[in-house]
Amino acid sequence: MVSIRPQVAMALQNTEHYGLGDPLMLGKIDKLFACGVGEHVNLPQIVVVGDQSSGKSSILEGLVRMAVARDSGLCTRFATQIIFRRSVEERISVSIIADLNATSEHQNRVEAWGKSDIESLDHDTFLAIMREVHDTMGVSQVGDTSGQKQTFSNDVLRLEITGPDQEHLSVIDVPGIFKITTPGLTEKSDIALVKDMVLGYMKNPRSVMLAVVPANVDVATQEILELAKDVDPQGDRTLGVLTKPDLVDGGTEPRIIDLDEGRTRAMKLGWHVVRNPGQQQLSDNSIDRQHLEADFFRSQAPWKAISADKVGIESLRDRLKEVLSSLVRQEFPKVKQEIGKKIASAQKQLTTLGPERSTPSAQAAYVTGLATRYQQLVMLSLQAKFGSDELFDTQPSLRIAPAVTSRSAIFDQEMAQCGHAFSFNSTQAKHLDTGKNDESLQGQAHGFLQGDLDVRREGDIEDLTEILHAQESLAHPNGQDIESWLKNVYETSRGFELGTFDSSILATTMKKQSLKWMSISLGYVSDVIVIVHRFITTALHSICYDDSMKQSLFGMLSDGLLSRYTRAIGHVEFLLVVERNGTPMTTNHYFNDNLEKCRQDRMLSAMQEFSFHDSRHGSVVRLSDAKRTHPMSNTDHIVQDIHDILKSYYKVARKRIVDNVINVKQATDHFLVTGPETPLHLFSPNFVSSLTTEELEHVAGETPRVKRERARLTKEIASLTEGGSILLRG
Numbered sequence: 001m002v003s004i005r006p007q008v009a010m011a012l013q014n015t016e017h018y019g020l021g022d023p024l025m026l027g028k029i030d031k032l033f034a035c036g037v038g039e040h041v042n043l044p045q046i047v048v049v050g051d052q053s054s055g056k057s058s059i060l061e062g063l064v065r066m067a068v069a070r071d072s073g074l075c076t077r078f079a080t081q082i083i084f085r086r087s088v089e090e091r092i093s094v095s096i097i098a099d100l101n102a103t104s105e106h107q108n109r110v111e112a113w114g115k116s117d118i119e120s121l122d123h124d125t126f127l128a129i130m131r132e133v134h135d136t137m138g139v140s141q142v143g144d145t146s147g148q149k150q151t152f153s154n155d156v157l158r159l160e161i162t163g164p165d166q167e168h169l170s171v172i173d174v175p176g177i178f179k180i181t182t183p184g185l186t187e188k189s190d191i192a193l194v195k196d197m198v199l200g201y202m203k204n205p206r207s208v209m210l211a212v213v214p215a216n217v218d219v220a221t222q223e224i225l226e227l228a229k230d231v232d233p234q235g236d237r238t239l240g241v242l243t244k245p246d247l248v249d250g251g252t253e254p255r256i257i258d259l260d261e262g263r264t265r266a267m268k269l270g271w272h273v274v275r276n277p278g279q280q281q282l283s284d285n286s287i288d289r290q291h292l293e294a295d296f297f298r299s300q301a302p303w304k305a306i307s308a309d310k311v312g313i314e315s316l317r318d319r320l321k322e323v324l325s326s327l328v329r330q331e332f333p334k335v336k337q338e339i340g341k342k343i344a345s346a347q348k349q350l351t352t353l354g355p356e357r358s359t360p361s362a363q364a365a366y367v368t369g370l371a372t373r374y375q376q377l378v379m380l381s382l383q384a385k386f387g388s389d390e391l392f393d394t395q396p397s398l399r400i401a402p403a404v405t406s407r408s409a410i411f412d413q414e415m416a417q418c419g420h421a422f423s424f425n426s427t428q429a430k431h432l433d434t435g436k437n438d439e440s441l442q443g444q445a446h447g448f449l450q451g452d453l454d455v456r457r458e459g460d461i462e463d464l465t466e467i468l469h470a471q472e473s474l475a476h477p478n479g480q481d482i483e484s485w486l487k488n489v490y491e492t493s494r495g496f497e498l499g500t501f502d503s504s505i506l507a508t509t510m511k512k513q514s515l516k517w518m519s520i521s522l523g524y525v526s527d528v529i530v531i532v533h534r535f536i537t538t539a540l541h542s543i544c545y546d547d548s549m550k551q552s553l554f555g556m557l558s559d560g561l562l563s564r565y566t567r568a569i570g571h572v573e574f575l576l577v578v579e580r581n582g583t584p585m586t587t588n589h590y591f592n593d594n595l596e597k598c599r600q601d602r603m604l605s606a607m608q609e610f611s612f613h614d615s616r617h618g619s620v621v622r623l624s625d626a627k628r629t630h631p632m633s634n635t636d637h638i639v640q641d642i643h644d645i646l647k648s649y650y651k652v653a654r655k656r657i658v659d660n661v662i663n664v665k666q667a668t669d670h671f672l673v674t675g676p677e678t679p680l681h682l683f684s685p686n687f688v689s690s691l692t693t694e695e696l697e698h699v700a701g702e703t704p705r706v707k708r709e710r711a712r713l714t715k716e717i718a719s720l721t722e723g724g725s726i727l728l729r730g
Helices: 023-034 056-064 104-112 123-137 188-202 223-231 253-260 289-299 313-352 360-382 400-418 439-445 482-491 503-513 517-543 547-581 589-610 634-662 668-673 685-689 693-700 704-728
Strands: 045-050 079-086 091-097 114-118 156-163 169-173 207-214 238-243 271-273 612-614 618-620
Touching: 023 704, 045 056, 045 188, 045 223, 045 313, 056 079, 056 169, 056 207, 056 238, 056 313, 091 104, 091 123, 104 123, 114 123, 169 313, 188 207, 188 223, 207 223, 207 313, 223 238, 238 253, 238 313, 253 271, 271 313, 289 313, 313 704, 360 400, 360 517, 360 685, 360 693, 400 517, 400 634, 400 668, 482 503, 482 634, 503 547, 503 634, 517 547, 517 634, 517 668, 547 634, 547 668, 547 693, 589 634, 634 668
Parallel strands: 045 169, 045 207, 079 156, 207 238, 238 271
Antiparallel strands: 079 169, 091 114, 091 156, 612 618
C-alpha cells in the first residue's frame, strides 16, 4: 500500500452551541492539519474521488470558484487539499506537505517551498505555480521524456484561500483512477499506484467520500462506487455526486431520478446532481457558472422536479459543510483520546532509544547507566530478591540463584549415585542395617538409575559450543563383584609385602573408580555457564532496546566472558586432576569413621549366622561362636581390606571434590557466580570507564537509523502535543 499523508484536520470543543460553519470550530480544523496531526491520527476529512473522466476537476473549480489549469495535465499527479477560511485579510498561499515516508532530504526540500503573497489565482499564475510544484516534488510534466522523475507523488499540495467573503470548508482532491494508460504520461504500473493512493484516503474511517460519477454512464459499472462499497459497506460515509446530467440520453432520466431520490443504490448521505460547464463554456469568460447551472435545473425536465437542496454546486457546498460539521461533532472525543494514546506511544518508543548520544561524554553516561542497571539486576538475583523488580516476573532466566542451586543439588546426587565405576559391597547385616544410605538405593529414590546418565541438563548456546562439554551418556556403576576386580588389581601389582599391600594400589583403584568424575563435573560446570550466560543476555536485552547497540556491546564483552568461562572450566579440570592423580591422603576423621564402620559391619555380618534372639538382650552371639570364622586366604583378607579402605576414602574424596567444584573459594561459585571477577560482574561502570573514545562510539554511537527514528518521534510528539493544545483552547 502506498503511504498516504492525511489531508484535513479537525478540532471541536463544546460545540453544541456552535452553528453550522462556526469559524472557531473550523479554524481549529485548519490549525490541526497545519501542525501535522493528520500525519499520525485519522481525522475527519472530505475526499473527492472518481474516474479521470468523471468531472472531478469541474466540481473542484466550482468549489474553488476559480478556473483550474486542467488542460495542462498538471493537476492529476498528487493530492490537493483546498482550505477556505473566513478572514479580514484576503490571502492566497500554497505549500507542500511531504510524504511521511520520503527521505529527509526530500522532506526538507518540499517543505521549504511555499508562496504566501499570491494576489489571485488566474490561469497563468496557477499554471506557473503548478510547474514549480511538479519540479519541487520531482514529478514529471507534459513533454518530460527524461524518465528520471516519478509520475505520481504522495506529497500533498496545500492551497489556502482566506477572505471576508469565504466560508470555512476543507476538501481533498485526489488523482482520478484510470484503466487505460496515456502514452508519454502514464504507465501500467501507475494504474495500481493511483488506485492504492486513492484507497488510502478512502479507508480512513473518519473520511467522507464524495464519489463523483457521470450520469450518462451505467452507474453499476463504475469502479469508484465498488471501491467505496468495499471500504464503506453500509454507505455511512459516502456521498454520491452525479455529473453531466445534460448529456443523459433521452428516456434514461427516470433512472437517474430514482438514484438521486434514493430509490435505487441508496446511501445514507444520499446523492447530489451537478451540471458542470462544457468545454466551450469553460473558455468563455462571460459565462457565469452559477447562473448557467441554476437555469438548467430550473427549466430542464425532469431535473427541475428534484429538490433544490440536491442539485447545484452551491447547495453541494452547503451540504459538504453540514456533513463536515456533523462528522467533527461525532468524532471529536475519539480523536482527542487517540491523540493522547499516540503521544504516550511515541514517548515510550523515544524512551527506548535512550538519551541522545552524539558526544563521548553522553555515550559514556548512557552506557554507565546501563551497566549500573545491569549490576542492580545481578545483585537482586544473587540475593534472590525477586519481588524488587518486575523483570523477574517476565524473564525467568534472570532467576539465577535458584537455577544454580538446583543444578548444584543434581550434581551432588549424580556424583553420589553414578560417579563410581563399581558398586561397593554392602556388608551390613539385614537386621542391623539401619542407615539405609547405600548409594544404589539413593539413586533409585532420585530416579538416577532409570537409564544412562546424561551429564548435561541445559541446552548448548551457539557462541559457546567450542568451550562447553558435549552431551555425554554414562553407564551406571558396574553391579558385578567389585572384589574380583580388586583381586585382579592386587595380584597384578603386588610386590613382596607380607600381609599388606603397597599404597600405590589405592591410587590405582581410586583413579579407576572415579573415572566418571571428569565428565559429570564438566557437564555440571557447562550447565552453570549456560545459566550464567543466559542471565547476561536476557538482562542486557531487557535493559537495552537498541539492537545495533546490543550487538556491539556483546561483541565488546564476548572475549572477556569467554576468558572467564574458560578459567572456570580450567579450574575444575585442575581440581579433578589433583584429586584423581595425586596420592590419596586426608586428615578428615570421617575417613577413619567410615573405615571402622566397614570393619565392624564385616564382623557383624560374619556373626549373623551364629546369632539368636534373647528375650532380655535381643540378638546375641555366644562368645565361643564369636571366635568362629570362615577360613579365608591371605589374598582375600588383603582384598577385603583394600575394598574397605577404598570405599571409606572414596566417600571422603567425593564429598571433597563436590564441595570444591561447587562451593565458595573454589570453582563454580567463585569463578562463575559470586566471586569478584565472575562473568556476571564483567559489564560494570568500571568496564565502561576503561573504554576508549573509539570503543564508546562503536558501542553507544547512534546509527543513522536511530537518528532518523529519534527525529521522527520527536517531530511526531511535538506535532501531537501542539494538536492537543489546540483542542484544549477555548
